[in-house]
Amino acid sequence: MERSTHFEFKHRIFAIPGAHFRRSDTGEGVVYSIPCEGVDAVVPVAALMREFGIASDSPDSAMIDTAVRGLDYVRRIHPGDSIPKELLDGTASWTVEERHEYIARWRLQVQLASWVSGDEQVVTDADMLEQIAEDPQTNDKLEKAMKRLGWEVAPSESEAFGVAIVKERVESLVRELTYIEALRDRFKSMKTIQDKLERFAKLFANSRVVGEEVARVRSLFTNPHGEVRSQFDDVDAQTSEIRSLVLNYDNSIPFIRERRDRLHGLSMDWEEMMLLWDAADPTPDEIGIRLIRKTYQFLGRRYAPKVEWTIGALR
Numbered sequence: 001m002e003r004s005t006h007f008e009f010k011h012r013i014f015a016i017p018g019a020h021f022r023r024s025d026t027g028e029g030v031v032y033s034i035p036c037e038g039v040d041a042v043v044p045v046a047a048l049m050r051e052f053g054i055a056s057d058s059p060d061s062a063m064i065d066t067a068v069r070g071l072d073y074v075r076r077i078h079p080g081d082s083i084p085k086e087l088l089d090g091t092a093s094w095t096v097e098e099r100h101e102y103i104a105r106w107r108l109q110v111q112l113a114s115w116v117s118g119d120e121q122v123v124t125d126a127d128m129l130e131q132i133a134e135d136p137q138t139n140d141k142l143e144k145a146m147k148r149l150g151w152e153v154a155p156s157e158s159e160a161f162g163v164a165i166v167k168e169r170v171e172s173l174v175r176e177l178t179y180i181e182a183l184r185d186r187f188k189s190m191k192t193i194q195d196k197l198e199r200f201a202k203l204f205a206n207s208r209v210v211g212e213e214v215a216r217v218r219s220l221f222t223n224p225h226g227e228v229r230s231q232f233d234d235v236d237a238q239t240s241e242i243r244s245l246v247l248n249y250d251n252s253i254p255f256i257r258e259r260r261d262r263l264h265g266l267s268m269d270w271e272e273m274m275l276l277w278d279a280a281d282p283t284p285d286e287i288g289i290r291l292i293r294k295t296y297q298f299l300g301r302r303y304a305p306k307v308e309w310t311i312g313a314l315r
Contacts, residue, residue, distance in 0.1 A: 003088070005083055005088065007079050007083060008080070013034075013048070014079040018034075019033065019034045019035065019079065020033055020076045021045075021071065021077040021078075023071055023075075024044070027301055029044060029045065032048045069087060073086045073087075073264065073265075090254070092260065094179075094264065096178050096179055096181075100179075100182040101181075103129060104174050104177040104181050106130055107122075107123065107181075108170055112146070112170075112242050113138045115243060116141050124236065147163060149162075149243065149246050153165050153169075153247065169249045170246065173253075176260070179264075180259070180263070183264060183267060187263070190270075193273075193274070196282050197221065200288060201214050201215070210292065213296060224266075227266070228263070231259060231262060231263050231266075232263075235255075238255060269302070277295075
């Protein structure tokens, strides 16, 4: 049976124009949103299946499960939409800019050239990467690196055969790491938020109420900011040895994709907030206070410590 590439449903509830799956605004899972006289009727997935008689072993149920997983990669899913490529073949369903591909390519070229010289370097600064990659000596070292790795990949084959395999693998790694570089670029906004929060702290230093609100936001922001940094540190560490990346190619690609998807999920969650802070000019006025409070609400729903009450604690 041919695998479906689109969200195709049988039940008539999925034929309503504008209806779609999305994550609940309250963080309570996936819902089916149905336009109804100017407002959206929101139905949790479990209630949708129960109320409309969708059997758990039906094709519609399987497609709903796919939609739930698909929301890790896109914000909304309408019946008839294409299934995200992440679920079909592991590739990304979102686009990147050409400059991110350049950075990924330069990075691997620098790693190859420095590895064959006996001192492998991992450089992430775009300007420095470009400078090193365009050095004429780098091309000579690249050829040597390709030949040496080609022999390790296919020791019983011709040099040309081994080099061709290495080049193919490097091109695939460039494609995958391009998405990491795009995400690295996008998450620069987290540093912007941190810096502007520091400015707000100084601006409201003499306001007890707002000053405490800024302090709470800064405290809550520590965890997600640290999580993002940790994800990039991990992927950089795991991709820092070009020889291992090429020789263990079948494991390298899934690892990069897993980190790509995790970071992309975080970027979707943070996109609106990052755009707000990118455009914000910290000022000690009502506009600044509204931004602080909106950010606190956002962080509180996602990162505030959860308190679990027990019967004993209530006595």
